[in-house]
Amino acid sequence: MTRKRWLQIAGVVAIIIVAAWGASLILERMVSPVAEQQTVQPPPAPAANVPHIIATLYYGTADGQALAAIKREVPLGDGPRAQGRQILQSELEPAPAPYLSLIPAGTVLRAFYITDRGDAFVDLSPEVSSMHPGGSTRELLTVYAIVNTVTANLSSVERVQILIDGKQADTLAGHVDLRRPFERDTSLVREIKGTQ
Amino acid sequence: MLVLVSGPHAQGTIPASPLTLITRDGRRPVPTTLLNGQEFIGLDDLASLFQLTVREDALAGGVTVSYKGRTIVASAEQAMASVNGRVVTLPAPIARAGRRLLVPIDFIPRALAPIYDSPIDLRRASRLLIVGMVRVARVAVRIDAVGPPTRATVEVTPALLVSPALDAGRVLVRVEADALDAAPPPAPAGLIEQIQIGQTTTIAIALNQRAGMARVSTTTTTESTRVTIEVPLAAPAQDTSAAPPPPSTPPPSTAPPQPTPPAAEPSTPLLGAQTARLQTMVLDPGHGGDDTGVRGPKGTLEKQITLDVARRLKTLIETRLGVRIIMTRDEDRGISLDERAAVANNSKADLFLSLHVNGAPSPSLKGTEVYYLRLDRAGEEARRSTAATELVLPAVGGGTRPIDVIPWDLAQAAHVDASSRFASMLEEELEKHGPMGPRPLQQAPMRVLSAANMPAALVEIAYLTNAEQEQSVQSADFQAGLVQAMYDPIVRFRAYLEAAPAP
Numbered sequence: 094m095t096r097k098r099w100l101q102i103a104g105v106v107a108i109i110i111v112a113a114w115g116a117s118l119i120l121e122r123m124v125s126p127v128a129e130q131q132t133v134q135p136p137p138a139p140a141a142n143v144p145h146i147i148a149t150l151y152y153g154t155a156d157g158q159a160l161a162a163i164k165r166e167v168p169l170g171d172g173p174r175a176q177g178r179q180i181l182q183s184e185l186e187p188a189p190a191p192y193l194s195l196i197p198a199g200t201v202l203r204a205f206y207i208t209d210r211g212d213a214f215v216d217l218s219p220e221v222s223s224m225h226p227g228g229s230t231r232e233l234l235t236v237y238a239i240v241n242t243v244t245a246n247l248s249s250v251e252r253v254q255i256l257i258d259g260k261q262a263d264t265l266a267g268h269v270d271l272r273r274p275f276e277r278d279t280s281l282v283r284e285i286k287g288t289q
Numbered sequence: 290m291l292v293l294v295s296g297p298h299a300q301g302t303i304p305a306s307p308l309t310l311i312t313r314d315g316r317r318p319v320p321t322t323l324l325n326g327q328e329f330i331g332l333d334d335l336a337s338l339f340q341l342t343v344r345e346d347a348l349a350g351g352v353t354v355s356y357k358g359r360t361i362v363a364s365a366e367q368a369m370a371s372v373n374g375r376v377v378t379l380p381a382p383i384a385r386a387g388r389r390l391l392v393p394i395d396f397i398p399r400a401l402a403p404i405y406d407s408p409i410d411l412r413r414a415s416r417l418l419i420v421g422m423v424r425v426a427r428v429a430v431r432i433d434a435v436g437p438p439t440r441a442t443v444e445v446t447p448a449l450l451v452s453p454a455l456d457a458g459r460v461l462v463r464v465e466a467d468a469l470d471a472a473p474p475p476a477p478a479g480l481i482e483q484i485q486i487g488q489t490t491t492i493a494i495a496l497n498q499r500a501g502m503a504r505v506s507t508t509t510t511t512e513s514t515r516v517t518i519e520v521p522l523a524a525p526a527q528d529t530s531a532a533p534p535p536p537s538t539p540p541p542s543t544a545p546p547q548p549t550p551p552a553a554e555p556s557t558p559l560l561g562a563q564t565a566r567l568q569t570m571v572l573d574p575g576h577g578g579d580d581t582g583v584r585g586p587k588g589t590l591e592k593q594i595t596l597d598v599a600r601r602l603k604t605l606i607e608t609r610l611g612v613r614i615i616m617t618r619d620e621d622r623g624i625s626l627d628e629r630a631a632v633a634n635n636s637k638a639d640l641f642l643s644l645h646v647n648g649a650p651s652p653s654l655k656g657t658e659v660y661y662l663r664l665d666r667a668g669e670e671a672r673r674s675t676a677a678t679e680l681v682l683p684a685v686g687g688g689t690r691p692i693d694v695i696p697w698d699l700a701q702a703a704h705v706d707a708s709s710r711f712a713s714m715l716e717e718e719l720e721k722h723g724p725m726g727p728r729p730l731q732q733a734p735m736r737v738l739s740a741a742n743m744p745a746a747l748v749e750i751a752y753l754t755n756a757e758q759e760q761s762v763q764s765a766d767f768q769a770g771l772v773q774a775m776y777d778p779i780v781r782f783r784a785y786l787e788a789a790p791a792p
Contacts, residue, residue, distance in 0.1 A: 157651025193650040228648020270736035
């Protein structure tokens with residue numbers, strides 16, 4: 094009786110241990126990519142062997158007043174256009190703490206191209222406008238986060254025009270004129286020690 | 290071997306007037322030295338300005354200048370240099386003054402420019418050294434007729450946006466460029482007392498006491514922008530005790546005074562007469578209808594606050610000031626940005642004020658901010674390509690009447706100075722009312738302002754994303770104080786328009 098009971102207990106314990114081990118493996122697989130994204134600098138967590146460049150990306154400062162230029166690892170692109178895409182993809186990812194994302198979540202880069210005249214076109218999905226919370230300050234910060242990110246990293250780009258869903262747009266949220274390309278403007282940028 | 294300019298020679302070097310280096314970051318003087326009739330520049334100065342590496346080869350008697358792997362080898366014995374293997378001539382060999390190595394200034398365009406990443410343009414006549422993509426306008430001022438009336442022309446090449454203005458007996462012509470490459474101005478004559486072209490991008494033409502109201506017109510071709518200034522004698526001659534002549538004073542050659550100045554302007558308008566008086570003002574409550582604008586954390590909608598404040602301001606101005614107020618919307622309905630400007634332009638309003646409530650990515654941000662339009666380079670290019678053209682149309686009763694055709698989205702360009710003045714007045718008075726934002730007065734490419742053909746500004750009255758301000762903007766007390774703080778600068782701006790021509 095006692096021996097049988099011990100065997101039963103040992104069996105239950107063994108099953109629990111095996112189940113816990115299996116569950117931990119499953120959980121580890123589910124959780125670890127997220128944990129990795131939070132700790133590794135480059136936002137898309139690319140493969141370790143992919144060559145990178147250090148790009149300057151622009152986010153909102155913690156107090157929401159200005160832009161901060163932050164150095165981040167971005168996968169190396171083949172030529173300015175591919176590099177521009179990589180940089181913008183990274184810019185669309187959530188901002189690293191304590192900085193603030195200025196481009197609405199869910200916004201997707203539809204296309205990016207550069208003309209011979211040095212005009213770059215950043216074509217974004219409609220979320221950049223439809224999900225934008227509005228306000229002149231926030232709109233200016235959003236526009237110049239994009240414009241400065243492109244112009245700071247691609248020397249062949251003089252001006253940047255933002256398109257929405259493949260078309261020229263009036264504004265993001267009713268304030269800043271998007272009908273013409275923008276030049277880099279650092280007046281909204283606040284220097285953050287050790288990043289610029 | 291280097292040409293040694295030592296001892297008496299070194300002391301005898303004559304400093305030439307410095308070159309002015311112009312880059313997109315600004316301008317700074319670069320000293321040069323005259324040696325035996327040749328103008329030289331210090332190689333150390335060039336090295337620090339252009340990030341060059343200079344290596345002196347004592348044995349070979351020359352200097353190697355490197356920039357990003359490209360090299361210039363300059364000889365100390367012969368007036369030439371090898372630029373990436375290609376030989377260029379120079380007016381003189383390298384020289385030495387004390388410890389410094391000097392190169393002829395032609396070294397810059399002939400040797401340095403071919404290996405440098407950005408364009409380098411040395412303009413000897415104006416002593417400008419332009420590096421990079423910088424807009425430098427050539428400016429020539431001439432007096433066409435001594436008069437009176439005295440006629441002068443300011444020619445700006447290439448065609449760029451210019452903003453003429455009158456300020457305390459001066460005609461100011463501001464050129465939207467990074468720098469001016471100006472020929473020496475002519476001696477003053479007639480009613481013109483002085484012509485100044487300084488370090489800024491504004492040309493100041495001072496008028497003497499006998500001068501009346503200057504008439505200024507601007508014509509733009511594909512190649513240049515020409516500002517024509519005609520200065521008549523003051524209407525009551527020699528009356529120097531009077532205040533500046535009222536803007537409605539007609540010049541001798543124009544028709545009788547018109548009560549509605551903007552409607553009856555000839556093609557060469559009396560400067561400032563377009564807004565000579567404040568008779569009609571447009572208030573633009575931002576957003577509306579499906580476009581709610583910013584939503585506060587407790588659900589307060591920007592579109593409602595802007596409408597409430599605009600209604601209050603309308604009542605105050607109409608009752609106290611007698612100015613006609615037109616609202617772009619007086620109910621909760623959507624209206625496009627172009628329609629808003631159209632309401633103002635079609636009613637020939639003298640002033641446009643757009644009201645908004647701000648939003649920030651951080652809830653801590655609060656305060657009021659005032660905006661007026663910033664024209665960008667793209668705007669100027671667009672303006673060049675669709676430059677204001679003059680049409681001559683038949684007029685009622687025979688004859689013709691010339692009118693200016695202005696591209697719709699650039700209408701504000703002619704009013705930016707007056708808008709700046711109005712915006713400053715708003716900021717000054719709003720500051721007395723409550724906290725101002727981190728950038729209380731800003732110039733930005735605001736879409737709703739660009740097509741307004743009159744002085745125009747936009748006020749972001751508070752941050753709706755700030756919980757404290759979301760609560761306060763709804764209160765009657767806050768709105769009453771705010772409206773008073775916007776009413777006062779409107780009164781000031783009206784007085785400014787009536788006392789002197791709008792800049």
